[in-house]
Amino acid sequence: MNLSNGGHRRGFDLVPVTEAAQTAKEFKSDQEVRWCPGCGDYAILAAVQGFLPELGLKRENIVFISGIGCSSRFPYYLETYGMHSIHGRAPAIATGLAASRPDLAVFVVTGDGDALSIGGNHLIHALRRNVNLTILLFNNRIYGLTKGQYSPTSEVGKITKSTPMGSLDYPFNPVSLALGAEATFVARTIDSDRKHLTSVLRAAAAHRGTSLVEIYQNCNIFNDNAFEVLKAPETRDDYLVRLEHGQPITFGKDATHGVRRGANGSLELCAGDDPGVLVHDVHAEDPSLAFALSRIARPDLRATPIGIFRDVERPVYDDLMADQLEQAVAKQGTGDLAALLAGGDTWTIS
């Protein structure tokens, strides 16, 4: 299959599948899970273990690569191949693995500090290359494992151990960042909403290329309830904008609010029945509307979109690399070492 002209290979099409039915239990390793009681990571782990059997892939062909941080302990708890690597480097390690092993389903698990601070460079380059990776970015807006410093997604003015008078730096918006880095799949979900989380994982796994899934995750020790308004039954409907492909972008109980394009071209909130309410299109080639949507949330988290922002096809780095190898062999034949060494000017002494 030639992918360089935009073929339609799906996420894990080259990964061997199994006929045997799998269960979540088969994906649990024998290691005791060591996150703090009440950590949002537990819910994500359970959701992932529950979701993996749905893929029907051979378990031995699944690899989870992580960096450093609380979230990066994730691979130890999954009965797949895994690597708990060094701070920030998981996307680069996963790139080397995915580019050389098209038969593997490669996941990256990372956090806001790991992916956006120390490893920011690797993240943006993986996204622009469109390596076939599924990146789960657990965003709790705090440094947990180092015990409570502000992170690159913490709000300005955050009081932490390292910022007793309030943090000074302006935060990243991970979805905006990913879209700016030419990502082909960007989504956001929430640790406690298993159904939504699973549906996003499903779409991310089906996408070929780099899928970035930001997961709002609660750190109940150092930044408890950071996303509470998005979770509490009494507030969530007014705060969450659930993006659905092909559906009007409305929110609030009974869809009382909507999102439309304002007179100056930027997005604005409006009534849910406003004739200008936008219809969400995850496949739009132009990422500008997705980017604008990533900016509509208010500082108090009102109007926070979740769901898939963007899901478009673009040639995939590892497919292109494999294609070049095939083309080279087709053109020159399989490499002949003796001929290679004797290339250039030679002379013979008898």
Added chain:
Amino acid sequence: MSGKQVQQVDRVIIRLAGDSGDGMQLTGDRFTSETAAFGNDLSTLPNFPAEIRAPAGTLPGVSSFQLHFADHDIMTPGDAPNVLVAMNPAALKANIADVPLGADIIANSDEFTTRACQRIGYASNPLEDGTLADYKVSAVPLTSMTVEALKDFDLSKKEAERAKNMFALGLLSWMYNRPTASTLEFLERKFAKTPEVMKANIAAFHAGYNFGETTEAFSVSYEVKPAPMKPGTYRNISGNLALAYGLVAASKATALPLFLGSYPITPASDILHELSKHKAFGVRTFQAEDEIAGVTAALGASFGGALGVTTTSGPGVALKSEAIGLGVMLELPLVICDIQRGGPSTGLPTKTEQADLLQAMFGRNGEAPVAIVAPQSPSDCFNAALEAARIATKYRTPVFVLSDGYLANGSEPWLLPDVDALPDLRVDFASAPNHQSADGTGEFWPYVRDPETLARAWAIPGTAGLEHRVGGLEKADGSGNISYDPANHDLMVRLRQAKIDGIARDIASLEVDDPSADADVLVLGWGSTYGPIGAACRQVRARGLRIAQAHLRHLNPFPANTGEVLARYSKVLIPEMNLGQLALLIRAKFLVDAVSYDKVAGMPFKSSELADVIAATIEGVNEA
């Protein structure tokens, strides 16, 4: 042929010098190819600035290429040129200090204008004011003669002038009776798409050749007979090319696909360029976003069962340190090629140095031993790459290859190896459980070790039933589970060290070259100093002195007999292009009072300089 006198000489050292844009490296390469085809032994030393095009006519912009060729086997590019070709006043000024009195200087007189001379500090024209009275100066208007020779071509004056390096090459080809066919073929290939430029370059080359033959300015041409060499097929090869070929060969020998993760850096980039051409060998090259991604992607590929390689220079190694430590912890194969250059920091990007030995040895947090090998000549980079891959895959460990700028860009004839005789370095991946759990079922423990090599079991993703996790946290012995147990950590630190130390049982002994068999002084070296040290030893022996020479291929671990060899001599002299890094290791490990001789001038040692140091050391021992 003209009736001019042909003088036989046994060797010649020629240095071509000009502006960075004058094509000196290309001219040197072509002259080298002609010389190789003729059958001389040879050794080359390119020397160029880090700037791509420094201002024309300035000292920082001077680029040079030195070639030593002989009718016998030689070991270095030569200390001092017999002939200097200076394309402008700056080239003369930058190089004249290295040219011995009485040597030939061929100068492009067109460029020696008052302005050009004054610009670099000559008060008057050195070709005319007696400055060069002690040299044999041939002032040749290379530029104007080239333009004149090309007047019938449809070229601007500027374009015609650019062919002056081919005029100079033609003149030199006549002067040293070089075969010209390969250069003509090269020009036809290089300029195939621009036939007018091709014809002009060929015409300039012929014009230079004919000028030599007809002018009265040159009364003598020289002949250097072919050198006796072992039968076989040869090519000329630079260190970086040999290293790239060695990695391709290692991929074949190990039957593992080669994955190169690399970030461009001088003087290592040519390896990335070369390997990028060899996709038909299954070679994957990944130009990473930074040095760290280069090495970590290689490690990721190794985790998947590839031969993971990263190529860099000293500043890149500094950035890769943490990832190399991860490689030590994961116990996966990884080859790190450090093409050393002048440091610290950005240092001297295009100049050579050996000052990364201790960085390779110790430049990581914690006790993180790795194996280190070093090539000793440009062609030997091929063997060093194979050896590094052998150790990396057999012992599941990062291995450094410490080449340097001199080896990378220098070249020499290479007797092509028989590819069918390459060693079989195939690796056995784990394919079945290797441990019984308490309930009797089989399971896979990633840190179960081979009792002989201490290498851990290597199971790659895709192997059913052997799913496991590795990581940078300390491992429990055997199971590989996270362990903070103090006794286990102590054990694992010692096991990782013992594994590397044990490689000493599996490498060649340190051999000593001591023709007299009773020398008092041993000169010990590593890496690219092999040529200068070897040439120096020959000179010392020619003076009637006894000297033993040994050269280390393996820097970690040292060969098992190293201590015993060192103990045989009353003095051990260690010349290095650093401030005594090997000497520090030798003194620490063997309690030997080794004497360090070091220099960090960005250039290889001169053999005459080392010969004097060796002779003085021998005299010092005799007097004591």
